[in-house]
Amino acid sequence: MLIIEGLSRRFGERLAVDDVCLEVPRGSFVGVIGRSGAGKSTLLRMVNRLAEPTAGRVLWDGTDVTALRGRELRDWRARCAMVFQQFNLSGRLDVLTNVLVGRLNRVPAHRSLLRLWSDEDRAVALSALERLDIANLASQRAEHLSGGQQQRVAIARALVQEPEIILADEPIASLDPRNTRVVMDALARISRDYGITVLCNLHSLDIARAYCDRLVGLSAGRLVFDGPPDALDEAAARELYGLEAEDAVGPAPAPMPGSPAPQASPFTLHA
Template sequence: MLFRLDNLTRQFGTTKAVDSVTLEIPAGQMVGVIGRSGAGKSTLLRMINRLVDPTSGSILFGDLEISNLHGTALRNWQRDCAMIFQQFNLVPRLDVLTNVLLGRLNHRSTALSILNVFTREERLMAIAALERLGIEQTALQAAGTLSGGQQQRVAIARALMQSPKMILADEPIASLDPLNAKIVMDALRDINEREGITVMTNLH
């Protein structure tokens, strides 16, 4: 589905963090947003995921106007639009497999989510995601014991568990060494090419 921003703006007081951004991304593209720190790249991605509300303008995914969503419809969009953060946002004390399974929470009932009851199929799906990213051997380790590159791959596996239609990656390689940066970017490119998922990533 075509993804479109139309005059998207976010203002904090008198400061315009994002100023009238208009663009179109055809379905299944991988796009980089490149700019210096403080240029508003993270705010742009957070508006697309609706972690931050736009001051004005619109966000459209196909016929769905993201900027107007509330309640269940907004939660469904945040499930369909997976976010990968620079700081990984894993739960360090939980094992890797559980961290990946947390990507299924928006697909399940509240009761099952509270109880952390995951099905055998979901566990197999999580292991397959870890295998795809070459870190299945870490499944039972606490996430906090992994290297930065491994943790970012766990975050990508968690995003895959959401079965997303779009992936947003907010400076996913900023804190990684060149080898791990290449592994992470290659993984995002592979997901884009094999699944046809639209990927939008911030880089500087």
């Protein structure tokens, strides 16, 4: 279980995250929602320790993640994989090599520097690409792929880390509706089939409601909503998004076969 206790992050005089407390059972698919600047990305980065908390702590199955250093911290970052909005791939490398980067924590440094990947590592990477329906792109350079394909490569890279938790930071922000559906379906299948906990920052309420088991809403760094999607009413949406609420609600792409079906929206926002 992931436990967040009184987590805060201050940048100068501004509190980006303010005393957030959460408990997330294993295997959950949690959508973290709120307007831009609400603290969503900072929260996820503190869980992964890419940002250091000003106060509070993060626990995973009883281990104090905020106290980890050195090798133990590197191991945690392998177990707690990140998927970024910008994909963070090396465009000049082929897709398979980009995915194999996710195995770095499991191979000796000299082998990784020389790209001496074992047959087992290659098999794991190809299996992840096949799982995401892009094994046929393994030999192509990443810079030649579409945005949706690059994001699936990034998810495959996270998957070969054999993580226990995946933190997806606005993974669909730069994607068109079709690729939004493909990426969200992939994350939903990973959570469902592998029992991996997924925390996914999202701006669109309808997409969050269609795919997530639970929604966590931040406003000005504070936790203002925590509950199932059908409990998010118009008042809660306006508290989260203010004047941006209407923009945050839009048509959610229909999941592909085998993915969770979208839920009907319980409210309609008016101008």
